[in-house]
Amino acid sequence: MNDRFIKKICINWNEIEEDSYLREIPALQFEEFLTFDRNVTFFAGENGSGKSTLLEGIAVAYGFNPEGGTKNYCFSTYNSHSELCNAIRLVKGSKRPKGNYFLRAESFYNVASKAEEYRDGDAMEIYYARYGGKSLHQQSHGESILKLIQGTFVENGLYILDEPEAALSPQRQLTLLIEIDKLSKQGAQFLIATHSPILLGLPNARILTFDEGPLHPCSYEETESYQVIEMFINNREYFLEKLLSKKYSPS
Secondary structure, three states: OOOOOEEEEEEOHHHOOOOOHHHHOOOOOOOOEEEOOOOEEEEEOOOOOOHHHHHHHHHHHHOOOOOOEOOOOOOOOOOOOOOHHHHEEEEEOOOOOOOEEEEEHHHHHHHHHHHHHOOOOOOHHHHHHHHOOOOHHHOOHHHHHHHHHHHHOOOOOEEEEEOHHHHOOHHHHHHHHHHHHHHHHOOOEEEEEOOOOOHHHOOOOEEEEOOOOOOEEEOHHHOHHHHHHHHHHHOHHHHHHHHHOOOOOOO
């Protein structure tokens, strides 16, 4: 039985302007509904393929601030989200999540700044305990993201993550993989857009690829992230010779 927090989305293309760039995204052009039947769903694909656009649309339709944070975050530094959220109807499960968060690597600095404002007089040692004992701004980008996840994400929560690996070393990506696996086994649901071949390797997750036409499921080994890394590692000298053999003049 599928009783996840977001069970399904339906896209009403009549709500999208005829000249909208959204209609030109190959992976989304013919997509009218999408079912989430696993606790972890990955969006994989090349830059510009529509991963973050769809993830953002789902998050905003659910009630998250477009720049990220929990559903309680209400601010805007630049209004740049697409109209897709207005066309998405969510089919929700019967239970409400115990926790929630929309994490965007690109706007995390703004969210971390807003978190300082939301401290609202709480003692620093108490408020910062959730972030490893100090402000998110007093940690590196990667450290702050990992501490946020480890300190505030809980079982039976809903978490939408847009390229969470962006600031993480491979070792820290393995740590994040462990956290996602642990929480998903405790009832949390994750929707994650990623390029990371480490995160994509999570067992029992569903991978949806935005490459090569309409959105469709694929195996781990079929993802471009895996294939490119595998080819490079196994044929590094050959690839470097081919890639670097040309002489490039400064532009």
